[in-house]
Amino acid sequence: MNIQPDYKNEIEQFAFEELERFYTGDKQVIFEQLNPSGNGDEYVINYTENNYVIRGNTSRSLLYGVYKLIEKVEGLVFLELEKEKKIGIQGLTSTYEGKPKFSRRGNVFETIDDIPFLNRMLDVGTKNGLNEVFFTFFLWDEVKEALLPEIKKRGIDVTLGGHSLRYLLAKAKGVSVSGKAAADGAVNDLVGEETEFTSANALKNHDFLQDEKAQQSVIEVIVSYCEAEPVIRRISLWPEDVGAKGEEVKLFITQYMAFTEKLQQALTGAGLQVEVEHIVYNAGLSWEMLERKEQQVSSANVLYAYWGRNYSQSYASQRDQRAWESLMDWRSSTDKQFTVFEYYSDHFMLSELFPLLFKRIATDIENYKEAGCDGMVNLVVPLHKVAKAQPHMKQYDYQQYQQLNNIVFARSLWEDVETVSYLLSPAMQQLAEEIEQIFAQNTQYNAIFFPSRVVEAKNPEAKPDVLELLKKMEHLLQQAQLEEPLQHYVESLQRVVQATKLSWEAL
Secondary structure, eight states: OEEOOOOSSHHHHHHHHHHHHHOOOSSEEEEEESOTTOOSSOEEEEEOSSEEEEEESSHHHHHHHHHHHHHHHHOEEOOSSSOOEEOOOOOOOSOEEEOBSOSEEEEEESSOOOHHHHHHHHHHHHHTTOOEEEEEHHHHHHHHHHHHHHHHHHTOEEEEEESOHHHHHHHHTTOOOOHHHHHHHHHHHTTTOOOHHHHHTOOOHHHHTTOHHHHHHHHHHHHHHHHHOTTEEEEEEOOOSSOOOTTHHHHHHHHHHHHHHHHHHHHHHTTOOOEEEEEEEOGGGOHHHHOOTTOOOOSSEEEEEOOOOOTTSSSOSHHHHHHHHHHHHHHHHOOSOEEEEEEEEETTTSOSSOOOOHHHHHHHHHHHHHTTOOEEEEEEEOOOHHHHTSGGGTTOOHHHHHHHHHHHHHHHTBTTOOOHHHHSOHHHHHHHHHHHHHHTTHHHHHHHHTTSOGGGOOOGGGHHHHHHHHHHHHHHTOOSSOOTTTHHHHHHHHHHHHHHHHHHHTO
16 A cells, blocks of 8 residues: 555545555555635545546545546445445446535434434445535534544535524523423424423524524524534525414514525625525425515525425425425525425334335435535435334334435445445345335325324325325235345335334224
């Protein structure tokens, strides 16, 4: 092994350390700058008789080049959270060009304070080309001390925001609130349950957006976060997770966008290179919060987050077609950065009847790219507490199962990168397609039943249709000779289908 130890910063130092860890070849590996004026994550690997030269626009893109070199010449890919996987060595006898499809590629964590898991997600995400990690403010306060060194040495950008408004207002008032209490409040908001935190910090979007003093106090707190840590490159603070109704919806979008513009001005005025975006989100399934309705656009960037898709179709249903038209309207109305927020690893949206979405993810990415979107982020949500308490869920490993979709998401954000054939055998690829076709239909009911879902069996009028779907699921999963990484996943699904079917039959 012959590695040139000529690094300029801790990201390049880490890239050389990763080379030393995985590379066993004799050829020298050299780092060089690709494009002095470039700031994207493109990289090139050149092969010569005596060495490999990795050229990248940034130190982070050099790190991506290291992982691709390891894949090509060592036959190692990083698809699972715990370990690398050996594949056939492809070799590298000419130039390889690494090109991302989107400039922004990230995972979103709102409530998960499992630091070992977050570290594994950060590691495997970087190995497969993600460049951002998104936290709520309250989660960031819980995990930043442990994660910051890992984030910095990988050159990963941090976005802060999410449903953190009540938490920031409490901090602005000098109220001591733990991140754990705020996280519990955010989770319970989904099902309309109050906690001590939510009761003590009641907040209406309408009131906040008309309160200049409250807005200024929150802006000052956010500026202090960004001044304290340069890895924070974006703020994406969302309204509370409640659909706007009645008269208040008429002014909601305008007032919310105006707030994000004031926040951007404050950050710029403080000399900080931090971007601000506003979310377009159908909280509580409110079309009024998703559709532009001739509203003037903001000078802030846009994060488009449509909750409640039928993932068995590609925006083909009448309901989802309306959301696609809204997305295209927002995209065409602004020249600012436009990012799509997806739910491929969300165990609340998708439930523990968790569908593989490999084909849907690939199709979505191409559709969003063609529409001119600049980025995609994928939400990772753990099992809901109600599911955790069920006997049939004791062996349900949501962390591994959500990663099946997330790894396909991460790698599909780059041009000409294979994933599924490395992850699954041909027989398991066929099973994965069949699981996607049937289990993804679960999502259409989860949206219609919101906030309850198929797994909670609370809608007697839908009983015949849901039982028919569950029977199809049950029949599909009666497969022989299962292989990892699908064996334990399928066994878990079998238990969930059986328990869910019994609940519906009892209605």
